[in-house]
Amino acid sequence: MDRRQFVKTLTVAGGITLIAPRIAEADGHNKEIIDSWKGCLVDLTLCIGCRLCEYACSNANNREVKPLPSYEDQTVFDNFRRMTNNEYTVVNRFPNSKNPESPIFVKTQCMHCNDAACLSACIVKAFSKEDDGTVRYDPWKCMGCRYCMVACPFQVPSYEYYNALAPQVRKCTLCHHIISKQGGVTACAQICPQDAIVYGPREDLIELAHKRIDAEPGKYVNHVYGEHEVGGTSWLYISSEPFENLGFPTLDDRPMPSYTEPIQHGIFKHFIPQIALFTFLGAIMYQFRSRNQNTNSGEQK
Amino acid sequence: MSDTHIPQPVKKRFLTPWTVVLILLMLHGILWAMIRFFKGIGSITNLDNQWPWGIWISIDVATGVALAAGGFTTSALVYIFHREHYHAVVRPALLTAMLGYTFVALGLLVDLGKYYNIWHPILPMMWHGDSVLFEVGMCVMFYLIVLYIEFLPIVVEHFKGRMNLPGKLARLNALSEKILNLADKTLNKVMFFFIIMGVLLSCLHQSSLGALMLIAYHKMHPLWYTPILPLMFLCSAILVGYSMVIFESLISSRSFDQKPEMNILTPLARIIPIIGVIYITMKITDMAIRGSQVYLLDGSVESMMFIIELGLCVIVPVLMLFFEKVRKSPKLLFAAVSMIIVGILINRINVFLVAYTPLYSTKTYFPSFAEVAITTGLVSALILVYRGIAIYFPVISQHQPVATE
Numbered sequence: 199m200d201r202r203q204f205v206k207t208l209t210v211a212g213g214i215t216l217i218a219p220r221i222a223e224a225d226g227h228n229k230e231i232i233d234s235w236k237g238c239l240v241d242l243t244l245c246i247g248c249r250l251c252e253y254a255c256s257n258a259n260n261r262e263v264k265p266l267p268s269y270e271d272q273t274v275f276d277n278f279r280r281m282t283n284n285e286y287t288v289v290n291r292f293p294n295s296k297n298p299e300s301p302i303f304v305k306t307q308c309m310h311c312n313d314a315a316c317l318s319a320c321i322v323k324a325f326s327k328e329d330d331g332t333v334r335y336d337p338w339k340c341m342g343c344r345y346c347m348v349a350c351p352f353q354v355p356s357y358e359y360y361n362a363l364a365p366q367v368r369k370c371t372l373c374h375h376i377i378s379k380q381g382g383v384t385a386c387a388q389i390c391p392q393d394a395i396v397y398g399p400r401e402d403l404i405e406l407a408h409k410r411i412d413a414e415p416g417k418y419v420n421h422v423y424g425e426h427e428v429g430g431t432s433w434l435y436i437s438s439e440p441f442e443n444l445g446f447p448t449l450d451d452r453p454m455p456s457y458t459e460p461i462q463h464g465i466f467k468h469f470i471p472q473i474a475l476f477t478f479l480g481a482i483m484y485q486f487r488s489r490n491q492n493t494n495s496g497e498q499k
Numbered sequence: 500m501s502d503t504h505i506p507q508p509v510k511k512r513f514l515t516p517w518t519v520v521l522i523l524l525m526l527h528g529i530l531w532a533m534i535r536f537f538k539g540i541g542s543i544t545n546l547d548n549q550w551p552w553g554i555w556i557s558i559d560v561a562t563g564v565a566l567a568a569g570g571f572t573t574s575a576l577v578y579i580f581h582r583e584h585y586h587a588v589v590r591p592a593l594l595t596a597m598l599g600y601t602f603v604a605l606g607l608l609v610d611l612g613k614y615y616n617i618w619h620p621i622l623p624m625m626w627h628g629d630s631v632l633f634e635v636g637m638c639v640m641f642y643l644i645v646l647y648i649e650f651l652p653i654v655v656e657h658f659k660g661r662m663n664l665p666g667k668l669a670r671l672n673a674l675s676e677k678i679l680n681l682a683d684k685t686l687n688k689v690m691f692f693f694i695i696m697g698v699l700l701s702c703l704h705q706s707s708l709g710a711l712m713l714i715a716y717h718k719m720h721p722l723w724y725t726p727i728l729p730l731m732f733l734c735s736a737i738l739v740g741y742s743m744v745i746f747e748s749l750i751s752s753r754s755f756d757q758k759p760e761m762n763i764l765t766p767l768a769r770i771i772p773i774i775g776v777i778y779i780t781m782k783i784t785d786m787a788i789r790g791s792q793v794y795l796l797d798g799s800v801e802s803m804m805f806i807i808e809l810g811l812c813v814i815v816p817v818l819m820l821f822f823e824k825v826r827k828s829p830k831l832l833f834a835a836v837s838m839i840i841v842g843i844l845i846n847r848i849n850v851f852l853v854a855y856t857p858l859y860s861t862k863t864y865f866p867s868f869a870e871v872a873i874t875t876g877l878v879s880a881l882i883l884v885y886r887g888i889a890i891y892f893p894v895i896s897q898h899q900p901v902a903t904e
Binding site: 207208210211212215278280281282315318319320321322323339340341342343344345347348349351352353355356357358359360361362364365366445447449454455457458459461462463465466472475476479480482483486487 | 535536537538539540541542544546547548549551552575578579580581610611612613614616617619620625626627628629630631632633634636691694695696698699702703710711712713714715716717718726727729773776777778780781784785788855857858859861
C-alpha cells in the first residue's frame with residue numbers, strides 16, 4: 199500500500215466514523231402514550247414492609263404461595279432480593295436517612311414501560327402492549343432466547359432455567375386478567391393495608407403523585423419516578439428518599455428501543471438499501487467479468 | 500512446469516490420533532448437552548437472571564458467525580471482483596462458512612430455552628421488524644440456504660458421470676445422471692444471484708450482530724458502546740474472514756501433508772492490513788469523538804481487555820502484515836492471522852460479556868465446565884465434518900504440475 203492509498207483509506211475510515219452515528223440515531227420517534235393505559239402509584243412513605251402484596255401477587259398469578267404467616271418474616275430483608283420465577287414482586291428494605299428508626303420498604307416488579315425494551319427486542323413479538331398498559335408476555339411464541347432479559351433496563355424478567363421442557367419468562371402481569379374486567383384492580387393494590395399502592399389510569403396517577411408532592415413539599419423528593427424514565431412507565435413511585443439510594447437505576451428519558459429501532463427502520467426502508475447494494479454488487483460483477491478473460495489469454499494458470 | 504489448481508478429494512485417512520481426540524471431545528460435549536436437555540439450562544451453566552447470555556452466545560454464535568465470514572469475503576473477491584487468482588481458496592472458505600453457520604444453529608438448539616420453537620420467526624404472525632435479533636435470525640436462515648445452494652455444485656461435480664447406485668437401485672442411475680446434469684446447468688445460470696445475495700445477507704447479519712447489545716445501553720461499558728458498533732462488527736468480520744481463510748489453508752496444508760499455497764496466501768494477505776487500518780482508525784476516531792479514552796488507563800479489567808483486544812491482537816498483527824517478509828513466511832503469516840482471529844474472538848467476548856454489567860450484579864460471569872465442554876464439542880464436531888467432507892468431496896485444491904507446451 200502506498201502513501202496515497204493509506205491517506206485515502208484513513209479518510210474513508212474517518213468519514214464513516216463521523217457520519218455513521220448520525221444515521222444510526224436519526225429517527226428518534228416517540229411512541230404515543232394512550233389514555234386507556236393504567237398503572238400503579240407506589241407511595242414509598244406509606245409501605246410498612248408487610249409483604250402482603252407478594253402473597254396476593256403469587257396467589258393471583260398461580261405461583262407457588264407460601265403460608266400466609268411466613269410473609270411476616272422480616273429476616274428476608276437482610277439480603278437484597280430480586281424477582282424470581284415464583285415471586286413476580288419482592289419488597290426490599292433500605293435505610294431512611296431522614297428517620298433511621300423507620301426504614302423504607304420498596305416494592306419492585308415489572309415497570310410495564312410505555313416503550314418497553316423487552317417488547318422491542320423480542321425476536322418473535324412475544325411481548326405486546328395491551329390497551330390497559332400491560333406489557334404482556336405470550337409464552338406460546340417464546341423460544342427462550344432471553345434477549346428480553348438483556349434489554350430490560352430494570353433487570354426484571356426472571357427465567358425458568360431449571361425447566362428442561364417448557365421454560366418461561368416470568369414477570370409481573372399487572373393482573374391483566376383481573377383489570378380487564380369491570381372494576382378489576384391489581385391484586386397487590388387490592389390487598390395493601392396501607393393503601394401504599396394506588397391502581398388507576400396512568401395520567402390520573404401522575405396527577406395524584408404531583409398533588410401529594412405539592413401538598414407536602416418537605417416530605418417528598420420532588421420527582422415522580424417512572425413519569426419520564428426511559429420514556430415513562432406504568433409503575434410510578436414517590437418517595438421521601440432520593441431514588442438512587444433505594445435501588446432505583448438512574449435513567450434518562452430516552453426509551454431503550456430508540457437505540458436500535460432507528461437503525462432497523464433505516465436500513466430496511468422499503469428495502470431500498472438492499473436493492474441498492476444488490477444492484478451495486480451486480481454491476482461490479484458484470485463490469486469486471488472480462489477481467490479473467492484477459493488474464494487467461496496471456497498466462498498459463 | 501507451471502501449476503494448476505484442481506479441487507479434489509483429499510487422499511488421506513479420516514482417522515488419525517488427532518481425529519480420535521476430536522471425536523472424544525465431541526462425545527464429551529454431547530454428554531453435557533444431554534444433561535441440559537433433561538435437567539434444564541440452569542443445571543449445567545452459570546447463567547442466571549443477571550447473566551442471561553454467556554459464552555454460547557458470545558462465542559458459539561457471535562464469534563462463530565464472524566469466523567465464518569471467509570465465505571462471503573472470498574466469494575466477493577473471486578466472483579464479484581473476478582480476482583480469479585484466488586479461486587483455490589473459495590471452496591474451502593465456502594465449506595467453512597457452510598459448516599460454521601450450521602453449527603451456530605446447532606449450538607443455539609442447546610442455548611435456547613424452547614429450542615423446538617426455533618422455527619417460529621418463519622411465521623408472519625411472529626415477524627418482528629423492530630427487533631435486531633429477528634434480523635439476525637432471518638438473515639442467518641436465508642444465508643444458510645444460500646450456502647447450501649452454493650455448495651451444491653461441488654456435490655453435483657462429485658457425482659456427475661459417476662452415478663453407480665448399488666443393486667436394484669442401479670436402474671435409477673440414468674435418471675440420477677439426468678437430474679445431476681440439469682442441476683449442473685441450472686446452478687451455473689443462477690449462481691450469480693446467490694453469490695450476490697450471500698454478500699448482501701452477510702453484510703446485514705454481521706452488522707446486526709453488532710447492533711444486538713445497543714439496546715442494553717445503560718449496562719454497556721463506554722469502551723465498547725457506540726452507535727456504530729454494527730459497522731465495526733461488519734468491518735472486523737471482513738478482517739477476520741480473510742484471516743481465517745489463510746489460517747485454515749495453512750492448517751489444512753499441514754494436516755494433509757501439502758506445501759502451503761504461498762503464491763495465493765501471500766497476495767491475499769495484502770488485503771488484511773488495508774481493512775485493518777480502516778478498522779483501527781474507526782475504533783480510535785470513535786473513541787476520540789465519544790471521549791471514552793479516559794477509561795483506557797484506569798487499570799480496570801475492562802481497560803485491560805480492550806488493550807489486549809485492540810493493541811495486542813489487532814494493531815500488532817495488522818502492522819506485521821505490512822511487511823512482505825511476514826506475508827511470505829508461512830510461520831509469521833500464520834502467527835499474524837492467528838492473532839487477528841484471537842483478537843476478534845476477544846472482541847466478541849468483550850462486547851457481549853466484559854462490557855456488559857447487570858444492573859444488580861452480585862457475581863461476575865465465568866463459563867461453567869459444561870458450557871466450555873459443549874462449545875469445545877461443537878468446534879470439534881465442525882472440524883471432523885470438515886475433514887470428512889474434504890476427504891470425500893472435491894473441495895481442497897492441490898498442486899497439479901502441468902507440462903508446458
